[in-house]
Amino acid sequence: MSEPDIGNDQHSPELTIALELYDNAPCGSISFFKDGTIYAINQTMLTWLGYTREELVEQRTLPSLFRIGGQIFFETHFFPLIKMQGFVNEVYFDVVRKDNSIFHALINAREIPSKSRQKELFQATILDISDRWKYEKELLHAKRKAEADSKAKAEFLSTISHEIRTPLNTILGIGHLLHETPLNENQKEYARLLLHSSENLLSLVNNLLDLSKIEAQKVTLEQMPFHLGELLELMHETFSVRARAKGIQLDISIAKNVPKHLTGDPVKLNQILTNLIGNAIKFTKTGTVQLAVTVEQKKAETYQIHFSVSDTGIGIPPEKLEAIFQEFSQASYDVSVEFGGTGLGLTICQKLLELHQSKMEVKSTLGKGSTFSFSIWYTAADTPSPTKKAKKERRNLLILKDMDVLVVDDNPDNIFIATQYLDQWEVPYATAESGKKALDMVRKRSFDLILLDLQMPKMDGYETARKLRSLPLKTQPVIVAFSASAAGEVADLLEAAGIDDHLSKPFKPKDFMDTLLEHSSHRKKISADNVNLKPSVAASEGQKKKKTKAASEDTPNTVSFKIDRYAKMANNRPEYIKKFVLSTLDAFATYKQDFQNSVKTKDPEGFSNLIHKSTMSFYYIEADRLGSLLMACRDALQDDTADDGTFKKLAAECQAEFDTIIRGLTHIGET
Known part of the structure; x- marks a missing residue:
C-alpha cells in the first residue's frame, strides 16, 4: 500500500478520517524514494522539525535531516540493510530541526511493496525519544556516580581496615602471649576476656569489610x-x-x-x-x-x-x-x-x-x-587422638628449629609480637625495620623465610620483594607478605612482586605456625646454575654462563624468560602457544626500538613509559631480569651521582637481554 495523496481534497469520509489519523499520529512518518527524496510527510513530523510541507516534499532527502555522522551511517549501513531484508527496526539517529536544534529519534524503516517497479518506495516511522534519552543519560550518570561512590567506599574501608588492624594486631598478640604466662586465677580471667574481646573486635572490623567482599565475589x-x-x-x-x-x-x-x-x-x-x-x-x-x-x-x-x-x-x-x-x-x-x-x-x-x-x-x-x-x-572428619596430636606438635617444633626467619616491619609492636612467638618456638630469627635494611641483611645472611610487611615508608613490601628476588642469591628465601589487606585483594600484586604467601594482620599463633610449617619443607632452591630449563625456555648455555661485569646488583641472575604461563593458558596446545609467542615477539620488536630511542636520548621518562606498557608482556614470559635492568637504567639516569659509564653498561646488558629473548621467541615461533 503506497502513501495516500495528501494534496487531493476530494476523499470519502472514511478516507478523510484515515488521513487525519495519519497526519496527526503520535509518531512521525516520512515516505521517500530510493535516492532518499521525501515524497510524503505527516503533520506530526513537520511540527517536530519546524518546516512546512512545501520546504521538504520533493525538496529534501531523508538523510539530509540527520547530522553528518547519521548521513554517513544511513548511506553505508542503514539503507543497504533495508534493501537486503526489507526493513530495519529501532535505529538511533540525531534529527536536526529547522532551527538547527536536535531531537533524539528511533527510526523504523521498511520497503513498501508495489506492483509497479518504476520507483522503489520506502517509509520511515520516527519516534521522538528525547525524554527517554535524557532519562537514560541521567541513569547512566547516576550509575557512574554510584560506581565511583562504591569504589571510594571500598578504598576508605580498606584504609580504615589497615589503620584499625595494626593496633588490633598488638592487642590480640599481647592477649595470646599474656594468656600463656604464669598468672593467678583472676589474672587468667582478665587475660581470657582481653583475648576474647579483641577477637570480637576483630570480628566487628571484618564485618565492615566482608559485605563488599562477598558482593564482589572475593569470598x-x-x-x-x-x-x-x-x-x-x-x-x-x-x-x-x-x-x-x-x-x-x-x-x-x-x-x-x-x-x-x-x-x-x-x-x-x-x-x-x-x-x-x-x-x-x-x-x-x-x-x-x-x-x-x-x-x-x-x-x-x-x-x-x-x-x-x-x-x-x-x-x-x-x-x-x-x-x-x-x-x-x-x-x-x-x-x-x-x-x-x-x-x-x-x-x-x-x-x-x-x-x-x-x-x-x-x-x-x-x-x-x-x-x-x-x-x-x-x-x-577423622578424630585425631590426643597422643598423635601431641606428637605432631612436638615434631612441628623440631621442624621450626631448623628455620631461619627474617621479620621486616616498620612497626616495632608488630616485630615484638612476631618475635615473641618465634622465641617461644625457638626459631632463629633476625629483624629489620625497613626494606633497605632487609636487603643489606639478606646479602650477608641466608634466610629460609622472610615475613615482610607490605605497608612501609620509602620502600614498601612489593618493591622490597622485587629487589630481593633480583639479588644473585644461591638460595632464594620464601617471602610471606604480612599485611592488613586481605590476600584476595592483593593477589595479583603479590604474584607480580614474587611473594609466595600472605599472612593477614592480626594473626593468631596457629595461623603463624601453620604458615611457617607449610613452607618449612618447600624452601625455594633457585640459582643461576641449577634452574630447570624444562618446560621453560631460557637463554643459550653460553648466555647462561656469561656474567658481564656490568651486571647490576639488583638484577636477577636467572633465565631470561619462560613460557610456562602461556603453556598453562593454552592447556599445552602447541598451536595456541605459538600464537601467544608470535604476538609477544611482535611486541618485543617495538619495545626494543623504544628502548634504543630512550638510550639515544637518555630519557628517563621514555624508560618509565616502556616499563609501564611492557609490564604484562614481561609478566607472561617471566622476563624479570629484563624488567629489573630497565628499571636500573631509568634509576641511573635519574641519579645525579651516577656516572655515565654505569648507564652505558646497564644499557648494554639490556640490549643483550632483548636480543636473547627475541632470538628465543623467534626459535619457538619457527618450530
Whole structure:
C-alpha cells in the first residue's frame, strides 16, 4: 500500500478520517524514494522539525535531516540493510530541526511493496525519544556516580581496615602471649576476656569489610577439619560474660548424633553464629538465649547440621521480617536508637549462607522472641587422638628449629609480637625495620623465610620483594607478605612482586605456625646454575654462563624468560602457544626500538613509559631480569651521582637481554 495523496481534497469520509489519523499520529512518518527524496510527510513530523510541507516534499532527502555522522551511517549501513531484508527496526539517529536544534529519534524503516517497479518506495516511522534519552543519560550518570561512590567506599574501608588492624594486631598478640604466662586465677580471667574481646573486635572490623567482599565475589568457602564442640565451647565462653551481665541465661546444646569433627569452613560458621547469638543477647532483656545443634539429614559420611538460635527478646513485627536482611537496616528507628548496631550482621549471615547453598529462616512473635535457623552440609572428619596430636606438635617444633626467619616491619609492636612467638618456638630469627635494611641483611645472611610487611615508608613490601628476588642469591628465601589487606585483594600484586604467601594482620599463633610449617619443607632452591630449563625456555648455555661485569646488583641472575604461563593458558596446545609467542615477539620488536630511542636520548621518562606498557608482556614470559635492568637504567639516569659509564653498561646488558629473548621467541615461533 503506497502513501495516500495528501494534496487531493476530494476523499470519502472514511478516507478523510484515515488521513487525519495519519497526519496527526503520535509518531512521525516520512515516505521517500530510493535516492532518499521525501515524497510524503505527516503533520506530526513537520511540527517536530519546524518546516512546512512545501520546504521538504520533493525538496529534501531523508538523510539530509540527520547530522553528518547519521548521513554517513544511513548511506553505508542503514539503507543497504533495508534493501537486503526489507526493513530495519529501532535505529538511533540525531534529527536536526529547522532551527538547527536536535531531537533524539528511533527510526523504523521498511520497503513498501508495489506492483509497479518504476520507483522503489520506502517509509520511515520516527519516534521522538528525547525524554527517554535524557532519562537514560541521567541513569547512566547516576550509575557512574554510584560506581565511583562504591569504589571510594571500598578504598576508605580498606584504609580504615589497615589503620584499625595494626593496633588490633598488638592487642590480640599481647592477649595470646599474656594468656600463656604464669598468672593467678583472676589474672587468667582478665587475660581470657582481653583475648576474647579483641577477637570480637576483630570480628566487628571484618564485618565492615566482608559485605563488599562477598558482593564482589572475593569470598570463597574453605574446606578444613575442625572440632565443632570446641568452636561452640569457645563461643559459649565468649558470650556468657555478656549474657550474665544482662541477667540472661545462655544455653548451647548439641545432639548426641552430631559428629564432633567436621570438614568445612569453621570461620564462616563462627561468623554466622557470632552474629546471631550477639543479636539475640542484644535484643533480649530477660529470659534465655539458646543455640541448639542437631542432625537434619545424613548421607554416607555427610551430615546436614541444623543450627537454631532462639531468644525471649523483643521480637520482630511480621511486616519487618524481610527488611532485617537488608543492608544497614534495623526493624525500626526505635530499635536502632535503643540497641544500636550497623544493621550489617544479618545481611552478611544471609550472604554467607548463600555460599553454602543455604538460607536463613526466621520465626518471630512481637514481644515474645525470635528464632533464627539454618542448615549446612558438612563431611565427617577423622578424630585425631590426643597422643598423635601431641606428637605432631612436638615434631612441628623440631621442624621450626631448623628455620631461619627474617621479620621486616616498620612497626616495632608488630616485630615484638612476631618475635615473641618465634622465641617461644625457638626459631632463629633476625629483624629489620625497613626494606633497605632487609636487603643489606639478606646479602650477608641466608634466610629460609622472610615475613615482610607490605605497608612501609620509602620502600614498601612489593618493591622490597622485587629487589630481593633480583639479588644473585644461591638460595632464594620464601617471602610471606604480612599485611592488613586481605590476600584476595592483593593477589595479583603479590604474584607480580614474587611473594609466595600472605599472612593477614592480626594473626593468631596457629595461623603463624601453620604458615611457617607449610613452607618449612618447600624452601625455594633457585640459582643461576641449577634452574630447570624444562618446560621453560631460557637463554643459550653460553648466555647462561656469561656474567658481564656490568651486571647490576639488583638484577636477577636467572633465565631470561619462560613460557610456562602461556603453556598453562593454552592447556599445552602447541598451536595456541605459538600464537601467544608470535604476538609477544611482535611486541618485543617495538619495545626494543623504544628502548634504543630512550638510550639515544637518555630519557628517563621514555624508560618509565616502556616499563609501564611492557609490564604484562614481561609478566607472561617471566622476563624479570629484563624488567629489573630497565628499571636500573631509568634509576641511573635519574641519579645525579651516577656516572655515565654505569648507564652505558646497564644499557648494554639490556640490549643483550632483548636480543636473547627475541632470538628465543623467534626459535619457538619457527618450530
